Amino acid sequence: MTEADVRAVASRARAAALDLAPLSRAAKDAALQAMATALRGAHADILRANGIDVAAARTEGVGEQLIDRLTLTAERIEAMACGLEDLAGLADPVGEIVRGYVQPNGLQISQVRVPFGVVAMVYEARPNVTVDAAGIALKSGNAVLLRGSGSAYRSNEVLVRVLSEAAAKSGLPADAIQLVPGLERASVGFLLKARGLVDVIIPRGGAGLINYVVENSTVPVIETGIGNVHVFVDASADLDMAERIVVNSKISRPSVCNSAESLLVHADIAAEFLPRITSALQVAGVVVHGDEHFAAVNEQVRPASDEDWEREYLSLDMAAKVVSGIDDAIAHIRRWSSGHTDAILTRDLDNARRFVSRVDSAAVIVNASTRFTDGGEFGFGAEIGISTQKLHARGPMGLPELTSTKWVVYGDGQTR
Amino acid sequence: MTEADVRAVASRARAAALDLAPLSRAAKDAALQAMATALRGAHADILRANGIDVAAARTEGVGEQLIDRLTLTAERIEAMACGLEDLAGLADPVGEIVRGYVQPNGLQISQVRVPFGVVAMVYEARPNVTVDAAGIALKSGNAVLLRGSGSAYRSNEVLVRVLSEAAAKSGLPADAIQLVPGLERASVGFLLKARGLVDVIIPRGGAGLINYVVENSTVPVIETGIGNVHVFVDASADLDMAERIVVNSKISRPSVCNSAESLLVHADIAAEFLPRITSALQVAGVVVHGDEHFAAVNEQVRPASDEDWEREYLSLDMAAKVVSGIDDAIAHIRRWSSGHTDAILTRDLDNARRFVSRVDSAAVIVNASTRFTDGGEFGFGAEIGISTQKLHARGPMGLPELTSTKWVVYGDGQTR
Numbered sequence: 001m002t003e004a005d006v007r008a009v010a011s012r013a014r015a016a017a018l019d020l021a022p023l024s025r026a027a028k029d030a031a032l033q034a035m036a037t038a039l040r041g042a043h044a045d046i047l048r049a050n051g052i053d054v055a056a057a058r059t060e061g062v063g064e065q066l067i068d069r070l071t072l073t074a075e076r077i078e079a080m081a082c083g084l085e086d087l088a089g090l091a092d093p094v095g096e097i098v099r100g101y102v103q104p105n106g107l108q109i110s111q112v113r114v115p116f117g118v119v120a121m122v123y124e125a126r127p128n129v130t131v132d133a134a135g136i137a138l139k140s141g142n143a144v145l146l147r148g149s150g151s152a153y154r155s156n157e158v159l160v161r162v163l164s165e166a167a168a169k170s171g172l173p174a175d176a177i178q179l180v181p182g183l184e185r186a187s188v189g190f191l192l193k194a195r196g197l198v199d200v201i202i203p204r205g206g207a208g209l210i211n212y213v214v215e216n217s218t219v220p221v222i223e224t225g226i227g228n229v230h231v232f233v234d235a236s237a238d239l240d241m242a243e244r245i246v247v248n249s250k251i252s253r254p255s256v257c258n259s260a261e262s263l264l265v266h267a268d269i270a271a272e273f274l275p276r277i278t279s280a281l282q283v284a285g286v287v288v289h290g291d292e293h294f295a296a297v298n299e300q301v302r303p304a305s306d307e308d309w310e311r312e313y314l315s316l317d318m319a320a321k322v323v324s325g326i327d328d329a330i331a332h333i334r335r336w337s338s339g340h341t342d343a344i345l346t347r348d349l350d351n352a353r354r355f356v357s358r359v360d361s362a363a364v365i366v367n368a369s370t371r372f373t374d375g376g377e378f379g380f381g382a383e384i385g386i387s388t389q390k391l392h393a394r395g396p397m398g399l400p401e402l403t404s405t406k407w408v409v410y411g412d413g414q415t416r
Numbered sequence: 417m418t419e420a421d422v423r424a425v426a427s428r429a430r431a432a433a434l435d436l437a438p439l440s441r442a443a444k445d446a447a448l449q450a451m452a453t454a455l456r457g458a459h460a461d462i463l464r465a466n467g468i469d470v471a472a473a474r475t476e477g478v479g480e481q482l483i484d485r486l487t488l489t490a491e492r493i494e495a496m497a498c499g500l501e502d503l504a505g506l507a508d509p510v511g512e513i514v515r516g517y518v519q520p521n522g523l524q525i526s527q528v529r530v531p532f533g534v535v536a537m538v539y540e541a542r543p544n545v546t547v548d549a550a551g552i553a554l555k556s557g558n559a560v561l562l563r564g565s566g567s568a569y570r571s572n573e574v575l576v577r578v579l580s581e582a583a584a585k586s587g588l589p590a591d592a593i594q595l596v597p598g599l600e601r602a603s604v605g606f607l608l609k610a611r612g613l614v615d616v617i618i619p620r621g622g623a624g625l626i627n628y629v630v631e632n633s634t635v636p637v638i639e640t641g642i643g644n645v646h647v648f649v650d651a652s653a654d655l656d657m658a659e660r661i662v663v664n665s666k667i668s669r670p671s672v673c674n675s676a677e678s679l680l681v682h683a684d685i686a687a688e689f690l691p692r693i694t695s696a697l698q699v700a701g702v703v704v705h706g707d708e709h710f711a712a713v714n715e716q717v718r719p720a721s722d723e724d725w726e727r728e729y730l731s732l733d734m735a736a737k738v739v740s741g742i743d744d745a746i747a748h749i750r751r752w753s754s755g756h757t758d759a760i761l762t763r764d765l766d767n768a769r770r771f772v773s774r775v776d777s778a779a780v781i782v783n784a785s786t787r788f789t790d791g792g793e794f795g796f797g798a799e800i801g802i803s804t805q806k807l808h809a810r811g812p813m814g815l816p817e818l819t820s821t822k823w824v825v826y827g828d829g830q831t832r
Contacts, residue, residue, distance in 0.1 A: 107788060109794060114776070199807075214611070218630060221636075248831035252832050334434065352826075358437075360822070361822065364825070365827065366825065369831045379517070379525075389636060390636075395821075404810050405810055406778060406811070409780070410784075414784040414785060415784070
């Protein structure tokens with residue numbers, strides 16, 4: 001695999017993108033339906049290839065959590081097929097007029113959504129991302145280059161073959177959905193330098209992968225998903241509600257980026273709330289890493305250091321600290337938050353407004369679980385990831401976030 | 417000047433940005449008015465510093481065009497002051513609710529415009545960009561880092577001092593407007609690596625500068641302004657209108673990015689239109705670089721090569737070619753256009769629609785001059801540049817393009 005191989009694949013994607021852009025929604029939806037049918041029809045091939053990937057991963061001694069992410073089952077294939085059908089039911093973002101008006105000189109100006117062109121996804125083990133990303137890219141009129149991890153290469157190869165054959169039979173360009181060749185990290189490196197051929201790269205995975213992409217890419221990147229998420233319990237919070245929300249934010253799915261990692265409690269309610277929330281978290285299996293106030297609650301609390309304030313545990317661990325008031329909470333969040341999601345629990349209007357205006361995160365939540373920062377929960381129907389950068393898209397990204405715009409101007413002879 | 421110096425300036429900007437974000441429009445407009453007044457009051461200091469810059473540039477044998485861009489006059493200072501006052505009259509993009517709705521579970525979700533935080537501008541000689549950029553950044557709630565060219569350093573130093581002192585007297589953070597220290601290219605390099613401190617970098621200038629920034633930055637970049645702009649005269653075009661538009665697109669201001677560089681003419685009208693447009697362009701002082709059809713018109717036409725199709729002349733030169741039809745024109749544009757602005761002149765509805773849907777440029781114009789791709793002409797009131805990339809902003813960028821968004825979610829105890 002050489003740089004020329006990667007660029008050749010990207011060039012074919014670029015050519016396919018030109019034909020995808022003007023497609024009607026009906027044509028794209030028919031292809032999505034055909035892809036779903038093809039996935040179901042090919043489930044034996046898919047499971048066979050996936051079985052080889054899983055066996056190889058076991059031989060290499062990969063951990064059970066990763067094996068679980070890598071493993072496909074009949075149910076998971078059915079879920080992927082349903083995901084494609086759901087996409088067919090969503091509105092087409094392409095062609096939407098974002099702004100439109102007539103200037104005094106009679107020029108009719110409109111800003112219209114258009115596909116990016118070529119979208120590249122760089123991600124880790126889960127083969128379902130292959131199908132999700134292919135479907136979302138196609139629905140938004142983009143050609144897609146998929147670069148999953150080496151451990152899922154055989155699974156991804158079969159999935160992409162099945163999907164692109166189905167798309168081609170529906171009359172779409174066969175190069176609309178392609179795998180990036182090569183298993184070495186170098187192939188990602190070549191992709192990152194394919195500026196002009198690739199319009200945007202979206203990395204999905206751990207901090208190491210995301211930082212590698214951000215630091216090495218000349219193609220524009222949308223950074224996703226590192227979540228050091230805070231919940232601040234203000235002095236005026238409803239403590240029953242606070243207990244429910246803190247526990248839900250932490251335990252409902254600890255391995256995902258919108259789970260809470262740090263708890264901040266107003267000093268004025270510490271005496272009442274600390275024993276209660278510490279016990280509720282511990283009963284739910286959470287290891288609390290606390291400051292001196294939390295450490296005084298019971299012996300199970302482990303002492304917290306700066307590492308705990310900084311860490312995205314993605315596990316049943318939670319850092320916990322008493323703060324002197326809302327500004328102390330905001331200062332802590334500004335210092336340590338990854339800018340994904342931060343929440344305040346309060347009944348004080350001024351404090352709610354102050355927190356919302358002064359915490360600079362992709363999502364700021366008042367009196368609800370941090371777990372709601374999610375494309376599905378926001379009603380998008382499909383989600384490609386959660387952006388933690390400020391350029392282009394911030395927070396959950398749905399179909400419109402996979403589009404750009406162009407300006408269309410109609411005149412009748414105007415000159416300057 | 418070390419990397420630490422540049423990072424120190426960026427850190428101060430970051431701190432200032434946190435205080436700028438929640439400011440009211442009234443506070444920002446008062447600061448803009450104060451900045452305008454201060455500029456007028458300091459015109460003697462500004463002209464003195466600028467005189468030293470201009471004299472130094474002359475000693476170095478800099479060309480007259482660059483000297484003109486570098487030179488400030490009382491009128492130009494007045495124009496800069498008026499520009500700041502105009503900004504005060506524009507709506508504040510911060511706080512605008514882009515989308516807002518209530519989910520079935522009662523969560524109130526809104527996507528709200530917020531400032532980026534810290535915006536860096538890297539640009540060439542013109543000192544008026546210093547004032548424009550400072551004003552636009554401040555109005556959109558951003559701290560700004562300004563890195564103009566070394567030849568304007570003394571002018572920029574005085575301008576930034578005057579502006580930031582005026583802003584500080586109005587109660588804004590003094591570090592809201594800062595010059596990046598150092599004249600060496602290394603200082604730009606340090607800025608490009610200040611990811612986490614700087615939210616976006618906007619380069620404005622020639623292709624060399626823009627490519628340097630794009631290839632070396634880990635901070636997200638908005639690419640601006642390379643314009644290899646085409647006008648396609650279809651067989652059905654009104655030829656009187658076509659002549660007016662082609663000439664206007666070329667000559668009204670040849671040094672700017674929205675000026676036309678290439679003319680494509682449908683073969684069916686070549687016999688009639690080629691002599692006429694060639695002569696009209698030549699009478700206006702344009703050197704036509706033509707294919708064999710144009711070369712046959714008269715001896716003043718110079719033969720065109722691929723270099724001409726590719727080039728952004730920014731001068732009274734125009735490449736010219738006969739194409740066999742609309743698809744040939746689209747193919748030529750896809751091959752050579754920089755994706756800034758391309759125009760079709762036609763009376764055929766199908767061709768207008770085909771061109772609009774198949775030419776993938778920031779602006780696609782039907783029957784008007786390419787010179788209309790401009791923030792002022794689009795009615796934005798202020799323009800920070802013209803983006804030729806697809807991420808975040810495409811085409812002319814006004815105040816909203818200098819903002820990001822955040823999601824604000826209000827609940828009453830919802831959990832997942």
